[in-house]
Amino acid sequence: MKPVSLIDVASYQPPDQVGREYFEQYSRPDDPLLRNPMFRAPEFRRYASREQTGADLIEQAAHALAERHGTGVLRDVDVLITYNALPDVPFLGSGAEVARRLGAQPESIVDLHNGHCVVFPHMLDLARKVLQEQGARTALLCVSQNAGKIFTQPGVRTSAHASVPGDGAAVALVAASDESPILATKVQHHPEFAPDVNITLADGRLYWEPGTAEMDVGFDNTKAQNVIERGTKIVPEVVREVLGRIEHDVADVDLLITNQPNRLLLRNWSRDLGIDPAKHFDTFDSYGNLFGAGVPVSLDHALRADRIAPGSLVVLAGFAGAGEMSACAAIRWQGGN
Missing domain, CATH: 3.40.47.10 (Thiolase/Chalcone synthase)
Known part of the structure; x- marks a missing residue:
């Protein structure tokens, strides 16, 4: 291929x-x-x-x-x-x-x-x-x-x-x-979790209707705990699946970059995968949760910091929303023939 x-x-x-x-x-x-x-x-x-x-x-x-x-x-x-x-x-x-x-x-x-x-x-x-x-x-x-x-x-x-x-x-x-081949990718959908992502407005209006209430993301402690539990589980799962496809394991990963919703999930992923936190690069304290931009922004900063040597196995992964999607890509940085 x-x-x-x-x-x-x-x-x-x-x-x-x-x-x-x-x-x-x-x-x-x-x-x-x-x-x-x-x-x-x-x-x-x-x-x-x-x-x-x-x-x-x-x-x-x-x-x-x-x-x-x-x-x-x-x-x-x-x-x-x-x-x-x-x-x-x-x-x-x-x-x-x-x-x-x-x-x-x-x-x-x-x-x-x-x-x-x-x-x-x-x-x-x-x-x-x-x-x-x-x-x-x-x-x-x-x-x-x-x-x-x-x-x-x-x-x-x-x-x-x-x-x-x-x-x-x-x-x-x-x-x-x-030049830097994408070795394998995986996108996994979990549609059963989609209802846990919603927009709230204090006056009860729909976001497109006229009014003065401010649009916000709906959160409570129960939803937050559900997101933590799901995210902790589904990201390591998709990482291991992609590594299995290329016949590698976590010990072979030179750098892991995930989305960065908070310090708790960053810690949980390192622990679950058994990867040295020093190999799990993020920009959370500088830029916070960048949502979809978190992975590529952190990848750019890892390259600027010379954290990725030629031939490195780089794994990019994360989850979306309340856990309705997880995804991973494995790349051999400047590892082409």
């Missing part, structure tokens, strides 16, 4: 850095989630400005990739796959707008909206299949998390869960090549 490689990744973080103390000044001592370990705040997070769209963040990340590979590489991509956590326009993804800004005319534009926190391994799975089966040569994967502004609304920022998310974006170039 034709090899497909993850060639490079680049990320962008908005300049507005917000420390933990911002939320501490608004916290409510009667908040039932205040001591829930799922919502222990990171040291810092970055926020996009009110005016910055998901396409804006993606464009900034793409500039860094263009500096290394030239604008022609981005302009000539055959497949463009995008994910935007907070759609810039209702009904539409960001794909067409991103293509316009890059001057690209891809044969296929795919806007994903079901990958959420694990969208990047999901994208790698899709891009690998498309490039292998349809004969396309290159794909550009674009992920934007610009929903942080939801959690700074006056009524929402008083809740413990509001202090965890941050904003950022990443883009990755994938090509039909054996």
